Amino acid sequence: MNRELVKDIVLSLVIILSQLMIFNHLYLFGTVNTFIYISLFILYKTTYDKTYLILFGFLVGLIIDLSLQTYGTHTLASITVCYLRERIEKYSFGVNSVLPLAMIRGTRITNRLTYFYLIIFLHLLIYFSLTFFKFEFILTIFLYTLINSIVNFIIIWIVSKLIFDK
C-alpha cells in the first residue's frame, strides 16, 4: 500500500468523522444542511478505479444514512453522483479530463467551478427529491437544492483549497 493511498484513506476518514460529529448537527440559517462529505466524491483521484468510487460512494452514503436515519437517500444520491462523475468530468473539463491529476491544478477556474457545482447540485437534487418524494413539492425541492448547493459549494470549495494548498 503506497503512502499516497494511506494519506487519502486517512483524509477520507477525517472528512467522514467531521461530517458525523460536526456538520450533521449544523443547520445554517435554519434550513441549510452542510454535507461536506460530497467533497470526497469530487476530490476522488482520477487515477483510482471508477468502480471503487461507486462502492466508496455506497459505503459513505450508508454511513451518513445510518447516522442521520435518512434510510438510503444519501446512499442513492452518492452512488448516482459517483456513477455519473466521469460524464460530469468530461462535460466540465473537456479534453483535459483524460489527463491524470490535471483536474484540480492547472485547469481553468471556470471548469473547476462547473465541476464542483454540478456534482453538489446533482447530489442535493437527488437527495431532496427523495426526501420530499412528492410531485407537488417540486418547487420546494428546487428551492432547497439551489440554496443548499450554493452554501455547500462555498464550504466544499474552501475545504478543498485547504486540503490541496497544504
Place this chain on the structure above:
Amino acid sequence: MQSIINSIIKNRNLIIYIFLSFISFNYLYNNSSVHYSGLGKVGTFISGSTSNIFAYINSYFSLRQENNKLIAENLELKKIESQFINKSDTRDISESEIDKTISAKVILNSINKSKNIIVINKGKLSGITSEMGVISSKVVVGIIKNLTDNYSSIVSLLNTDLKINAVLKNSSTIGSISWNGLDPRIVQLNDIPLSSSIKVGDTIETGGMSFYFPKGIPIGIIEDYNNTSLEGYYSIDVSIFIDFSSLSNLYVIERTDNDEIKSLLNE
C-alpha cells in the same frame, strides 16, 4: 460466452450502480412510510399500465377468436329472440317464426353492378337450401340463389332482379322493395297507393308475405318520395340501414312454415 463476460466487464460500473441502487431503494422502501406508500403507488401504476398494454396486445391477437365467439352468441340470441317473438305475437304465430339460422362469412361482394351477387362460405353441407333469406344482424340482405357444397351465392338487395315484399311499419301498407341500379345506399319502395299517408323517416320492414323473410325485419327508412305519378302510386326512395360495401357476417334464415305453404300452393 467470452463476449458475454467481456460485455459484463465492460459495463460493470452500470451493473454495480443498478445493484446498489436496488439495495438503497429497498432500504428506503422498507424503512420509510412515505417512500413505502409513494413507491407502492408507482408500483401499482407500472403494473397497471403494463397489464393494460399486455391485455390490449393480447386482445388484438385473439380478435378472430372473439369474433367467432360473438357470432355464436349472436346466433343464440337470435334463436331466443325468435322464440320470444313467437310467444308474444298473438296475431299470427307462424308468421314470424324462424326455423333455422346459419351464420356465414362474406367472401365475395359487389355493389357497383346492376345485378350484384354476394358469395358466402357456407353451402349445402351446412344445411342451406335455395331461396332461403339472408340477413345481416337485423337488416335484409338478399336471397340464396345458387349453391355448392361449401359456398352459396346470394342475390343481393342491390340486384335489379330482386323484389322483396315490404311494409310501412306505421300504417301496415304493403308494397315491394326493389333497386333501380343507381345508388347502392338507396332502394325503391313500389306499389304504395297515393291514398296512404307517408312521411320522410318512416321505417320500412319486411311484410312477411313471401317464402323468404318473416314479418318485421327492418330494411330502411324513407328518405324521399314523389306523389306526382299518374299511376296512382308513390315513388319512394328508401335509405338502407346498412352499408352493403362493409358486409362481413351474415345469417341465413328459413321460415318454418315454408314447406307447408308450398305444399298448399302446389295442391
